[in-house]
Amino acid sequence: MLTKEELDQINRFSKAELTADQVYTFSVRLCDNEVDRDFERFGTEDLERLGELFLGKSGIFDHQWSAKGQTARIYRTEVVREPGTVTAAGDEYCWLKAWAYLMRTEKNQELITEIEGGIKKEVSVGCSMGRSVCSVCGAENGACGHVKGQMYGEKLCFMELKDPKDAYEWSFVAVPAQPRAGVVKRFGSEGTELRTLRKQAELGQRYLTGLRREVVRLAMLADGHLDGKIFTKAVGRLDEAELLELKRAYEAQIAKKFPVAPQLRQQAETKREDEAVFLV
Structure with a gap:
């Protein structure tokens, strides 16, 4: 049980x-x-x-x-x-x-x-x-001429693998x-294939870490009362698809909360302000 x-x-x-x-x-x-x-x-x-x-x-x-x-x-x-x-x-x-x-x-x-x-x-x-050691002479990584499986006097030759x-x-x-x-x-x-796989895994992990940070940042902007520590821990359990969905949702909330004025309107308001200053 x-x-x-x-x-x-x-x-x-x-x-x-x-x-x-x-x-x-x-x-x-x-x-x-x-x-x-x-x-x-x-x-x-x-x-x-x-x-x-x-x-x-x-x-x-x-x-x-x-x-x-x-x-x-x-x-x-x-x-x-x-x-x-x-x-x-x-x-x-x-x-x-x-x-x-x-x-x-x-x-x-x-x-x-x-x-x-x-x-x-x-x-x-x-x-x-990390290394292999000959049981007969102690040489590392095949530096000696002893052959695995053969007897040298009373000693069996084998390699001891060390340092995981x-x-x-x-x-x-x-x-x-x-x-x-x-x-x-x-x-x-490392071989080329293993090195490539490891690098891909590291890149993927960095991408997910950055995505999680961005989701937390957006969430805090969308809801100022959110507990950042608790939310960060919760986000750490999500996969990429779930993180992207949250990111889109928070971006939509932020867009409604902080609407961006159209560029032409901003230019017109700036012009009126400039004219007001000139008239004064």
């Missing part, structure tokens, strides 16, 4: 105040610190930071970055430690657990059924890591890289 605390955490990411009957929640194993099929692993100390970065991130399918595929959203994360289990690197096994929610709609009912039935189970995450920079999304997949979860990883410099 969904607790009030969990519902409050979910409502941090919702626009409307949701009730327990409106949402379906489930937990996923996002990633861990075990060496995966690609002979890479996340640094144990970085799982907490990854958990912070994945809060509020969307769940999609097969890492297809499209709004049409947005299905669920993470509202809580926790690092789970298993003292009795040791990784291939020789340390305590840990994994990142996340709780996600989706809306109980007719469209989502099939997905809910598949989750409940264990069909939709494997997940994979998309994130950016960003978390993009998590996906339902058929075959994850990690046997227990699945990870799509990237480290180093």
